[in-house]
Amino acid sequence: MTVLSFFKSTVFLFVFVLAACGQKHTSNSSHPLANSKKETGKVMVAANRTDAYLSLLKDKNVGVVANQTSVIFRIPNAKFQDSTTYTHLVDSLLSLDVSIEKVFAPEHGFRGQADAGEKVKDGMDTRTGLPIISLYGKNRKPSQEQLKDLDVVLFDIQDVGVRFYTYIATLQLVMEACAEKGIPVVVLDRPNPNGHYVDGPTMEEEHTGFLGMNCIPLVYGMTIGEYATMVNGEGWLENGLKADLTVISLENWTHETEYSLPIRPSPNLPNDTAINLYPSLGLFEGTNINAGRGTEFQFQRYGASFLDSTKYDFSYVPRPNFGSKFPKEEGKVCHGKDLSQHPRMNEVSVRWVIDAHQNALDKSKVFNTDNFTRHAGTAKLQQQIEAGLSEAEIKASWQKDLERFKKIREKYLIYD
Known part of the structure; x- marks a missing residue:
C-alpha cells in the first residue's frame, strides 16, 4: 500500500468514526468496514x-x-x-x-x-x-x-x-x-x-x-x-x-440460534419459511410437480394439474417471474397445498411427496426418476414411496446412516 493510499484510507475511516461518535446508536451508524463491537445476542x-x-x-x-x-x-x-x-x-x-x-x-x-x-x-x-x-x-x-x-x-x-x-x-x-x-x-x-x-x-x-x-x-x-x-x-x-x-468464524451464534437471512440466498428462497421448508419441498425438484416456482410463494406450496382436485381446497397458476422463466406447469391450474403459514421445522419431511404421489390421477407423471435420485441421493426413496411405505417407516431407514454421520460431524463443529 502506498503512503498516499494509506493516508486516504485513514482519513476515510476517521471520518466515519467521527460520524458514528455523534450518533446515539453507534452500533447502527458505524461504517461497515470498521469492525463492529461485539454485543451480547448480536450475531456477527x-x-x-x-x-x-x-x-x-x-x-x-x-x-x-x-x-x-x-x-x-x-x-x-x-x-x-x-x-x-x-x-x-x-x-x-x-x-x-x-x-x-x-x-x-x-x-x-x-x-x-x-x-x-x-x-x-x-x-x-x-x-x-x-x-x-x-x-x-x-x-x-x-x-x-x-x-x-x-x-x-x-x-x-x-x-x-x-x-x-x-x-x-x-x-x-x-x-x-x-x-x-x-x-x-x-x-x-x-x-x-x-x-x-x-x-x-x-x-x-x-x-x-x-x-x-x-x-x-x-x-x-x-x-x-x-x-x-x-x-x-x-x-x-x-x-x-x-x-x-x-x-x-461467526460471533454470538450457536446451532440453536434462529437467524433470519436478510438477503435472498437465491431467487426462489424469498423468506424464512421458504428456507425452512426447502429441505422437504426441494425434493419436488426431482418430480414434475410444481413447488411454488412461478409464484411469489416459492417452496411454500406445491401442486400440479394432474393431482386430484377433489382432494384439495387450494389451487394456483404458475407464471414466469423473477425467480423462474419457465416454471413447471406454467399456465395450468395446480391443485395442492399452501404451506406458507407452516411453523418452523426441525426435520426433513417426505409426507408432502407421499401425499402428491397418493393423489396423482396418473402416478407415472409424478417422478422424474434420474433427477429425483440425484436430489434424494438414493434410488430407495422413490421406491419406498411407490411401495406405499409410511413417512415413519421411511425415516426409520435413515437412522443408522444419520448416527454415523453425526459422530463424524462432531469433530468439525466450531459452534455449540
Whole structure:
C-alpha cells in the first residue's frame, strides 16, 4: 500500500468514526468496514470481522468467490435489509485498497439473478470493472489458468444447509483447485438457517455429483465454514490433497440460534419459511410437480394439474417471474397445498411427496426418476414411496446412516 493510499484510507475511516461518535446508536451508524463491537445476542458474520482477515489479504492478489449475499452489514441482525444497510464485500475491500484481481461466481451469478440450473456466463462487473469468472457454466472448478497470479482466494457465500443447494459443491471444487495450485483459501463463515438439526437420506456413493459430492445427509447441520473443515479433514479432495484453509468464524451464534437471512440466498428462497421448508419441498425438484416456482410463494406450496382436485381446497397458476422463466406447469391450474403459514421445522419431511404421489390421477407423471435420485441421493426413496411405505417407516431407514454421520460431524463443529 502506498503512503498516499494509506493516508486516504485513514482519513476515510476517521471520518466515519467521527460520524458514528455523534450518533446515539453507534452500533447502527458505524461504517461497515470498521469492525463492529461485539454485543451480547448480536450475531456477527465473519465478513464484518475485518480485523480478523484483512491481514491475510494485505499486499496479496486476491480472488473472491461471491454472490449477492457477500456483504458487510451496517446494521447487523436487522430482519429486512436494503442496499442502504450493507455494502458488498467486494466494494468494501476495494475501498480498503485490497487488490482484488477477479471474482468467481456460483450458480445464480454474482448478483444472484439467474434461474436455478441456468448457465452463468463469464463477464465483467459493471460496478467495479472486475472480470467475473463463472463457476456454473462451461466449468464448475476454477482452472489453473484462472488461478494464475492469485495469492489467496476469499470465499464468502450464504448457504442454507441443504445438500443439493450447490454452493457447498462450489466450495469443495474451489478448495480442490486451490490445493492443486498451492493457494490458501479463506472462508468467511455465515449462519446456517437450517443448522439446528441433521436429517434426511444420506447420499450414496454411486449417485454423487454436483447436487451432492459427498456421502452426507440431506440436511447436515453445519455452517459453510464447519463444512469446509470437514471436507479437508475427511480427505474429500481429489488425490488426497489438503487445502491451506482458514475459517473466519461467526460471533454470538450457536446451532440453536434462529437467524433470519436478510438477503435472498437465491431467487426462489424469498423468506424464512421458504428456507425452512426447502429441505422437504426441494425434493419436488426431482418430480414434475410444481413447488411454488412461478409464484411469489416459492417452496411454500406445491401442486400440479394432474393431482386430484377433489382432494384439495387450494389451487394456483404458475407464471414466469423473477425467480423462474419457465416454471413447471406454467399456465395450468395446480391443485395442492399452501404451506406458507407452516411453523418452523426441525426435520426433513417426505409426507408432502407421499401425499402428491397418493393423489396423482396418473402416478407415472409424478417422478422424474434420474433427477429425483440425484436430489434424494438414493434410488430407495422413490421406491419406498411407490411401495406405499409410511413417512415413519421411511425415516426409520435413515437412522443408522444419520448416527454415523453425526459422530463424524462432531469433530468439525466450531459452534455449540
